[in-house]
Amino acid sequence: MKRYFVLLLLFVLAGGVFAQDAGLQETLSQGSQAITVGEQLLAVQFAEGEWETYRDDLTSLAPDAAINAYIATTNNTGLIWGVRENDIFDDVIIMADVVVTGPEDNGFGVSCRSNPANNGDGYYFEIGMDNTYRILAIENGEFFTLTGEGNWADMDVELTPIIPTTVMGVCSGDYLALYVNGQLIDEVKDDRFTEGLVGLMIQNFHEDTGYSAMFTNVEVWSTSTSGATGGKGDGGKGDGGINIGGLGGSKDDYTQAVQAILDDAGIELGNVLVDDDFSEEEGALENFTGENSHITRSDGLLLVDVRGYLFTFTQTEEAFADVVVAVDATTLAGEQAQSVGVTCRADSEFNGYGYYFEVEPNGNFWMGYVNEEGAFNLLLPDQTSSATINQGANATNQIVAVCVGDYLALYVNGELMVEANDTTFTEPGHVGVLVRNFNQETATTAFASFDNFRVWSATRR
The missing domain is CATH 2.60.120.560 (Exo-inulinase; domain 1)
Known part of the structure; x- marks a missing residue:
């Protein structure tokens, strides 16, 4: 399911432009x-x-x-x-x-x-x-x-x-x-x-x-x-493309790699609750077409765009309480003022309530929640940027979010960015992915893609 909302925060970022071939x-x-x-x-x-x-x-x-x-x-x-x-x-x-x-x-x-x-x-x-x-x-x-x-x-x-x-x-x-x-x-x-x-x-x-x-x-x-001249070249298929697979090759490797990240925090992964690599036409996260937003599956990726000062998300039908969520997220416009991320314990009425874990293509990160009054509350350390975050256009980052009891944490590319304790939302809620557009010009569009979306049950030792 998916909805989009007027933004509650404004950030500014900068980045590069796509390279053009010479010759x-x-x-x-x-x-x-x-x-x-x-x-x-x-x-x-x-x-x-x-x-x-x-x-x-x-x-x-x-x-x-x-x-x-x-x-x-x-x-x-x-x-x-x-x-x-x-x-x-x-x-x-x-x-x-x-x-x-x-x-x-x-x-x-x-x-x-x-x-x-x-x-x-x-x-x-x-x-x-x-x-x-x-x-x-x-x-x-x-x-x-x-x-x-x-x-x-x-x-x-x-x-x-x-x-x-x-x-x-x-x-x-x-x-x-x-x-x-x-x-x-x-x-x-x-x-x-x-x-x-x-x-x-x-x-x-x-x-x-x-x-x-x-x-x-x-x-x-x-x-x-x-x-x-001498005629057409024979061309041949190019070798272009990048590998943005999960942390490990097989599904067991993926779980083991995420578990290794969480060991120091005492988080123990349980069963896989959701596993969506977007290779099928339908899956745990739904497609959507709206006036200002599109969410579609293509070539094993979930592609998302959102136009204007909004954010858009898609989330699971099923609700979960204590979970770890992982996804590979790519921002497709490095200069664009946007963020990509995941949600947990989101409300079933799609009003935007719940916890948010997000990164931006300029190296910023943040974690917080939207309460039932619609106010955004940040749960952040003094330092809110990291060189660990891959930056610019086509930058892919693996986001791992922890929602276990009152413990919340955001990891990016295997490194802890922020952790906090909060009890605003403790009941089961939905998990998903989101793209946020910080530009107030209605013609501006933010683009992103997602791959290897997985959710585990989890406990704290």
């Missing part, structure tokens, strides 16, 4: 057309007035200057685009790093030569997290898929949900090419558009499910075209 000219040598990279026309700094801003009840397209990103979110079906206003280009390369949350078969990508009237006409380089792609032309509102014999096609690239995907479109003369993570996917020739705006896009095929994307590191380069 653009060498990358382009995979194509059948010789493309010469010219000057860099844009290294985008997102700000209101330069990129299109649009909001209605179902859709939001807006730059977020605070994290130098463009956020696209929709609960509606269809192709949605946002353009760089006022700058008209002809022969260009446009690239962006993209992180998405939502169904894998939805689309996202970049566009070029879009009609300055912003009617949707132009070229689109679109891919899905299900490893499919197409190069698309829209003319007078009609869709023309230029690749895959007029249909979406499979691509030989494996994408990882929590890792930014680099999408690059080449528009040089009548030559169009799509690259993903530095690998040539397909190329085609078409001459219906010769100049226009550059842009970013998403496409939602599911009427009852939301979809969000965060675009960063957007660059635009001029190009020129000469004769043919």
